[in-house]
Amino acid sequence: SNMIHRTFTRSFPLLLILFAASFCFVTSKEVKGDTEVVSTPPVNDQQEGDLVNQCPNPRAKKVCRLPGTTEFMKTSVSIDSQKDIDDNGLVGCRVVDGSLRFDGGKAKKLDLSQFEELTEITGQLVLTNLKEVKLRGFHNLQKVQKLSIVENQNLTDISALSSLTEVLDLHLENNPVLKSIDNFKKIKALRLFSLVNNYQITDLSALSAVQNISNLQLSGNMKLRSLKGLSLNKTVGNLLLIESHSLVNLDGLEVVEKVTATLRIENNSNLKNLNGLKVKDHTGGFLYVLKNRRLENITALSNIEHNPRMAVISSNPLLDCSPYSSYKLFPIKGSVENKVDCPTLMSEASRLRAINQKKIEEEREAELEREHEAMLKEGLLENESEDQL
Numbered sequence: 001s002n003m004i005h006r007t008f009t010r011s012f013p014l015l016l017i018l019f020a021a022s023f024c025f026v027t028s029k030e031v032k033g034d035t036e037v038v039s040t041p042p043v044n045d046q047q048e049g050d051l052v053n054q055c056p057n058p059r060a061k062k063v064c065r066l067p068g069t070t071e072f073m074k075t076s077v078s079i080d081s082q083k084d085i086d087d088n089g090l091v092g093c094r095v096v097d098g099s100l101r102f103d104g105g106k107a108k109k110l111d112l113s114q115f116e117e118l119t120e121i122t123g124q125l126v127l128t129n130l131k132e133v134k135l136r137g138f139h140n141l142q143k144v145q146k147l148s149i150v151e152n153q154n155l156t157d158i159s160a161l162s163s164l165t166e167v168l169d170l171h172l173e174n175n176p177v178l179k180s181i182d183n184f185k186k187i188k189a190l191r192l193f194s195l196v197n198n199y200q201i202t203d204l205s206a207l208s209a210v211q212n213i214s215n216l217q218l219s220g221n222m223k224l225r226s227l228k229g230l231s232l233n234k235t236v237g238n239l240l241l242i243e244s245h246s247l248v249n250l251d252g253l254e255v256v257e258k259v260t261a262t263l264r265i266e267n268n269s270n271l272k273n274l275n276g277l278k279v280k281d282h283t284g285g286f287l288y289v290l291k292n293r294r295l296e297n298i299t300a301l302s303n304i305e306h307n308p309r310m311a312v313i314s315s316n317p318l319l320d321c322s323p324y325s326s327y328k329l330f331p332i333k334g335s336v337e338n339k340v341d342c343p344t345l346m347s348e349a350s351r352l353r354a355i356n357q358k359k360i361e362e363e364r365e366a367e368l369e370r371e372h373e374a375m376l377k378e379g380l381l382e383n384e385s386e387d388q389l
Contacts, residue, residue, distance in 0.1 A: 064090055066098030074099045074123030074145075082111060092117055099123030099146075104130035112137030124148065127155075135160035142166065150174055159183045172198055182206045196220055204252075205229035219243055227252030227276070237261045245269045250276035250300070259285050263308070266290040274300035287311040287332075295319050304329050313342050 066075040076099035077088055090096060091114045100121060104110055110130065115137040124146040127135075135158060143166040149158065150173040162183040172181065173196040181195075185206050190213045195201065197220035207213075207229055214233045218224065219242040228251055235258040241247070247268050258281040265274070271292045277300040285308040289298065295316045301324065311332035313321065321335065321342035335342035336355050346354065 062093055063095040063097055064093035066096065069098040069123075076101055076123065078103060079110070080105065085111070085114060090115070094118060095120045095122070097122045099125070101126040101128070102130065103128050116140060119143065121145070126150070128152065130155060139163060145169070147171065148173070149178075153177070162186070168192070170194070172196070174198075176200070180206070185209060191215065193217070195224075199223060202246075203229065207231070216240065217242075222246065232256050234258065235260065238263075240264045241268060242266045243268065244271075247271050248273075250274055252276055254278050257281060258283075262286045262288070264288045264290075265292065268292050269294065271295055273297035276300070278303050280304060281306040282308040284309050287313075287329075289313040289316065291315045292319075293317055298324060301329050302327050314338065 066077055068075040074097075077084075077090075078101045079085055079088070080103045085091070090100075093115075094117050096118065098121075101124075102110060102112070103126075105128075113136060117140065118138065119140050120143040121141070122145060125141075125144045126148045128148070128151045130152050137160075139160045140163055141161065142163050144164070145167075146169040147161075147164070147167050148171040149155070150171060152175045154177065155175050156177050156179055158178065159182075163186070164184065165186045165188060167184075167187055167190060169192040170184070170187075170190055171192075171194045172178070173194060176197065176199045178198050179200050181201060181204075183206075185208075187207070187210050189211050190207075192215040193207070193210075193213050194217040195204075196217065199220075199222045201221050202223045203226050204224070205228065208231070211231050212233045213230065214235070215237045216230070216232060217238065217240040218227075219240060221244050223246050224244045225246045225248075227247070230252050232253065232255055234255060236256055237259075238261045239253070239256065239259050240262065241250070242264060243266070245268060248270050249272065250265075253276045256277075256279055259279050260283075262285060263279065263282060264286075265271070266288060267290065269292070272294050273296065274289075275297075280303050282304055283306040287308045287310070289295070290312065291314075293316070296318045298313070298319065298321070305328060307329055311329060312334040313319070313332060314335055315337045317337070317339060319338040320340040321338055322340045324330070325343050330343040331345050332342060333345055334354065335344045335346075336358070
C-alpha cells in the first residue's frame with residue numbers, strides 16, 4: 001500500500017498536467033494549423049476570454065473574431081477609454097477579425113502598447129480625436145483593409161505604422177499638424193487614397209512604391225507642391241483636386257487615361273495650367289474646372305476624345321477659352337465668369353440667369369456670415385472652436 005501511495009503521489013502532478021491539457025483541448029476555440037480563432041467575449045463578460053487565455057496554443061496565430069463578424073460584414077468596436085481596451089478582451093491578439101475605432105475624445109490618454117502583437121485587422125482601423133497619443137502599440141501592424149486617421153488636432157507623427165504593407169483604402173483627413181507620410185513607403189497598392197486638410201504635407205513621394213490607385217481625393221492640403229510620386233491606374237473612378245493652393249500644374253497624373261466618375265479641379269489658387277492631365281475617355285462622367293484664379297491654359301483637355309455626361313468650366317478669371325473652341329469637349333453644359341467663356345449649350349438668357357443666381361447665392365452666404373459674427377459678438381452663440389478644444 002505504501003508503494004501504491006508513493007507511486008500515486010509522484011504521479012499526481014503529471015495527472016494534473018494531463019487533465020489541464022485535456023481541459024484546454026476541450027475548451028479551446030477553433031484551431032486550424034497555426035491559427036487559433038477566438039470569439040472575443042462581450043463587454044464585462046470575461047469568463048470565456050480568460051479561459052482561452054489560460055490555455056494558449058504556443059504555435060497559434062491568435063485570431064480574435066468580434067461578435068457578429070462574418071465574411072461579408074465586419075463588426076466594429078469603439079475604444080473610447082482604457083477600460084474599453086481591457087473589457088473587450090483584445091489584448092494579445094495577433095489578428096482582429098472585425099473593425100476597431102480608437103476615439104480619444106473621452107480619454108486623456110490611451111495606452112495602445114497592449115496591441116504590440118497585432119499584425120492584421122480584417123476590417124477598418126480608425127484613429128480619431130487623439131489628443132495625447134503614442135502609436136507604438138501598432139508598430140507590428142502589417143495589414144488592414146481600411147485605415148482612417150481623421151480629426152487629430154495634435155498628431156504630428158505616425159511613424160509607428162511603418163510596418164504596414166497592405167491597405168485597401170487610406171484616409172488621412174483633418175490632421176493639421178501631421179508632418180509626413182513617409183511611414184507608408186512599404187505599401188504596394190491602394191484602391192483609394194484620400195488626403196484632406198493636412199496642412200503640413202508638401203509632397204507624395206512616400207507613395208512611390210504604391211501601384212494602381214483607382215480613386216484619388218486631394219483637398220485642402222495647403223502646402224502640397226507636387227503630385228509626382230503617385231502611381232495611379234490607367235482607369236480611375238474619382239479624381240478630385242480641391243484647394244491645393246501650392247500646385248502649379250498636374251504633373252504626376254500622366255498615366256490616367258480614363259475617369260469613369262468625377263474629375264474635379266477646383267479652387268487651386270496657383271494652378272496655371274492642366275499640364276500632366278492626359279485623360280482621353282471621360283464617358284458618362286462629370287468634369288468640373290472651377291474657381292482656379294490663376295488658371296490660364298486648358299490645352300490638356302484637348303486629349304479628351306469621349307466626352308463626359310456633364311462639363312462645367314466656370315469662375316476662372318484669367319482663362320480665355322476662345323483658343324480651345326475646336327476641342328471635342330465643346331460645347332459644354334456651363335461656362336460663366338471666365339475671362340472669355342467657353343462654348344456652351346446654354347442660351348445667352350440661361351447664361352445670364354446662371355450668373356445672376358450665383359451672385360444672389362454669394363450675397364446670401366455673406367449675409368449669413370455677417371449675422372453669425374454679430375451673434376457671436378453679442379454672446380448669443382457659443383464659439384464652436386473653443387468648445388472643441
